[in-house]
Amino acid sequence: MTMKKRILLVDDEDEILSLYGEVLAEEGFEVLIAHDGAEGVKVAKQEKPDLVLMDLKMPVMDGMDAFMQIHDDPATRAIKVVFLTAFGDPEVVGADIKISEEIGAAGYIRKGITLDELVKKVREYIR
Amino acid sequence: MLATAGYFVFTETKNALQQTIRDRQSELGHQTIDKIDRTLFGYYVGIQNIADEESIQRTLSGAVQDRREIERRIKELPFLTGPWDVLKIINSQGAIIASNSRQDAEKNAEIEKNIENLAALKEAIKGNVYYSDFLFTKDTGRPTMIFAAPIRDQETADQPIIGVVIGHVAWPVIKEIIEASDPASEFDLYTRGGVLIATNQESAKHLFLKNTEIERSLSAPPHVANLIKTEADEGFEALVTRADSHGHLAYKGNQWALFIETPTSIAFAPAISTARRIVLVLLPIILFILFVILLLLSSLVVRPIVDITKVSKVIAVGDFSARVRVRTKDEIGELAISFNAMTEKMRESLNIINIERDKLAKLIESMGDSVMVIDTEGKITLWNYAAALLTGWEQKEVIGRPFKDILKLVREADRASNSDFIVRAITEKVKKSMENHTLLIRKDGTEIPVADSAAPIIDADGDVWGAIVVFRDVAKERELERLKTDFVAIASHEMRTPLTLIKGNSERLLKGESILKDAKLTEMVSSIYRNSDRLFGIVNDFLDVLTLEEKRIPLNLEHFDLVPLVHECVAEFRTFAEAKKIYLKIDDLSASHQMVVADRARVRQVMINLLGNAMRHTEKGGVRLTFEKQKNFIEVSVNDTGPGISKENQLRLFRKFGSIRETFIRSKEYGSGLGLYISKLLIEAMGGEIWLKKSSPGAGSTFSFTLRTSTDKEGV
Structure with missing residues (x-):
């Protein structure tokens, strides 16, 4: 049996986690969730998923900090992190590509896209 | 002058009188000698009578x-x-x-x-x-x-x-005839030979003696007579007249000459005294007449003129209530009337000017905005109440001082002085409003954000004589703006998550088999999906606008090939075009590559916006893309065969919330109306231009934008 690819979803919105989680699960991925940046780092370290979808604005620790922690830790550096951005987030609008290049994140996905596109992009990144 | 007149009168009178006296003496001489001649004629006749x-x-x-x-x-x-x-x-x-x-x-x-x-x-x-x-x-x-x-x-x-x-x-x-003559004068009867034969003088020492001088003068022609002779030996002036004997009738006489000599003092004394008397009588009369004339002149002419002069001096100093008294109905009177009328007009005009000036001053003082007026040297000439309140500088402290000492404006970003635009208003005659982010430093050192503008004051000849600067406290405005922005940002932000969920779950529903069996249900869920998507678009546009307006978007500029992007965007609308049965073409792409310098994602956003608008508007015909290469730009145009845009609506095209009603009427897809506004912000941020190239009702529309071209080969 081929191992299912494991995706870690980090978002403070429960319903986002359910929505994206269920869709991805239906597509055959194993889905892990975390509710904030800190939890996300913990799970990432523990479970070492194949892909992390990281929301940016979260309480306790936001996505950027969480990513930094994951990236800095040699144990988790290899993990691909993709930001979930909202269209128009001032911090990342227009700088999406730069983020991926300069910071070392794998890329970004805008939350407003259709679910089909979401799946497509995930498959692209996880490859 | 009076003395000269008096002397003149006296002399003339004297001369006239003397002439009369002279004539009278001459007359007397002739009468006397005639008498002698007639007497002798009597003898002449008498002797003949005796002979008879x-x-x-x-x-x-x-x-x-x-x-x-x-x-x-x-x-x-x-x-x-x-x-x-x-x-x-x-x-x-x-x-x-x-x-x-x-x-x-x-x-x-x-x-x-x-x-x-x-x-x-x-x-x-x-x-x-x-x-x-x-x-x-x-x-x-x-x-x-x-x-x-x-x-x-x-x-x-x-x-x-x-x-x-x-x-x-x-x-x-x-002898008697002679002797009977007036003793005041000397009557001397001479023969032609110069012998004195009769005289009325008592001491007649020369009687019967020859006087050679007389003899000489008698040989001269008679008109030489009547001269005033000066008797040298006796040392006085005398009036001498001579009358010659002419005989009488048949008696021819001996051409004797009768000299009458009167000393001038005696001869003319009466004349002089008469003359004096005349003058003494006349002079007062003349003086009186002159006095009367002077009086008349003064009151009729001089006084009114002096009046007018006095009044005009008073008016010149500024008192316009002064008037000239009109005394007569003549020209002087008319002058006075006109003068008064003119003064009245001036007073009225001045009044009006003062009223208007006061109105204006009150207006400026009551304005909520601060107003400062400076002259060409930069000195403050006007400073209204609002300016005093805002800056802390009293009007009396600032008038006449250079504005740079008082009005301190700095750029928020780098604290650099920001009052050049005021100077340029005067030197270059340009009107300028400063962008936001200017701080005013008050007298006490505190800072207030202000919005300001300066404009030159130009007179009728086109010369600048100063500048007017208007500024106001925008702290509250900024606050409000921030609140609004924050509100929109927060609201929009908050809306995104629910919208994502609505959209996402609707999408899932639509995939569910049970739903698809039920057409009605499918329809309903599709509607939910579409509208949540539309709402999502609106929210995103709001946030976009907010971000773009604050100009804090770091544009991700890069060199990329426009051509594949164009194809990509067009591809997205293929199915839509087919469904609507309209064409969608790309024209004149002269090269297969066109390198530009821009933010790719944003260019995509703009193209989607324009294409979307075009596609939505067009029911018949289609949409065409054209390209035109220019010096440093590539011009992209999207042309549709839709209904066109009326002149009124054209003005509202690229403005925030100024969208055309037709867009909403026909819009089935997402679109908040902010699309063109956002596109404009984006294109301009990338150094290009976007505009409505051509449109008229019934003839479709063409929108164009430009991007900076690059000579670099592709490099991502």
Whole structure:
């Protein structure tokens, strides 16, 4: 049996986690969730998923900090992190590509896209 | 002036009077000499009458022997006629027949021996009436004049001359005429030879003496007379007039000359005194008249003019209530009336100006915005109440001072001075509003964000005489703006998650088999999906606008190939176009590569926006993309065959919330109306332009935008 690819979803919105989680699960991925940046780092370290979808604005620790922690830790550096951005987030609008290049994140996905596109992009990144 | 007039009057009067006196004296002279001549004429006639006496004639003729008649007669006649000093009858032989002289009576029948008589005898014997000049007769030794007339025998034919009567004029008769003259003047009777023969002067030392000077002057023509002679020896001036004897009728006279001499002091004294009197009487009269004229002049002309001058001086100083009193109905009066009317007009105009000026001043003072006016040197000339409140500088502190000392404006970003635009308003005549992010530093050092603008003040000739700067506290505005922005940001942000969920779950539903079996349900869920998507788009646009307006988007500029992007965007609308049965073409892509410098994602956003608008509007025909290469830009145009845009709506195209109603009417897809506005912000941020190239109702529309081209080959 081929191992299912494991995706870690980090978002403070429960319903986002359910929505994206269920869709991805239906597509055959194993889905892990975390509710904030800190939890996300913990799970990432523990479970070492194949892909992390990281929301940016979260309480306790936001996505950027969480990513930094994951990236800095040699144990988790290899993990691909993709930001979930909202269209128009001032911090990342227009700088999406730069983020991926300069910071070392794998890329970004805008939350407003259709679910089909979401799946497509995930498959692209996880490859 | 009066003295000159007086002297002039006096002199003229004196001269006139003197002339009169002169004439009178001359007249008197003529009268006197005429009298003498007439008297002598009397003798002239008298002697002939005696000669005609019958008794004398008959005695001489021998007709009467008795001499007693003749002798008696010869004694009577000198008193009856003449008077004669001597009267003689001499016969043709020269014997004295009768004589009134006793001498002769004693020497009876003597021959006349006297030379003078003999001369007379000789002449009369010829038949002429004879008269001599003045002489001293040897007979009597007295002054006289001898007359003789021939005696004719009347009873004989031819009336032969038988004798002569000779008469000596009793000189006192003549003398008397002269002596009776006014003693104030000297009357001197001269013979032609210059001998003084009668005078009215008592001390007549020159009597009967020859005066050579007189003789000389008498030989000169008569008009030389009447001169004022200066008697050198006696040392005074005298008025001398001369009257010449002309005889009378048959008596021709001896051309004697009568000189009347009056010392000027006496002659002209009356004249001078009369002249003085006249002047003394006249002068007061003249003075009085002059005084009256002066008075009239003054009151009629001078005073009104002085009045006007005084009033105009008062007006010049600024008092416009002064008026001139109108005294007369003439031109001066009219002048006064006009002057007053003019003054009244000026006062009214000044009043109006003052009222308007006050209104304006009040207006400026009551404005909520701060107003500062400076002159060409930068000195403050106006500073309203709002400015004082805002800056903390009182009006009286700032007037006349350079504005740079008072109005301190700095850029928020780098604290650099931000008042160049004010100076440039004057030097370059440009109006400028400063962008936001200017801080005003108040007198006490605190800072307030302000919005300001400066404009030059230009007069009718086009010269700048200052600048007006308006500024206001925008802290509250900014606050509000921030609140609004924050609100929108927060709201939009908050909306995104629910929208994502609605959209996402709707999408899932639509995939569910159970749903798909039920068309109605499918329809409903599709609607939910579409609208949540639309809402999502609106929210995103809001956030986009907010971000773009704050200009804090770091644009991700890169060199990329426009061509594949274009194809990509067009591809997205393929199905839509087919469904709507309209064409979608790309024209004139001259190259397969076109490198540009831009933010790829944003260019995509703009293209989607324009294509979307075009596609939505077009029901028939289609949408076409064209390209035009320019110097440093590539111009992309999206043309549709839709209904076109009216002129009114064209103005609202690229504005926030200024979307065309048609867009909403036909819009089935997402679109908040902010699309064009966002596109404009984006394109301009990338250094290009976006505009409506062409459109008219019924003829479709063409939107164009430009991107900066690059010579780099692709590089991502």
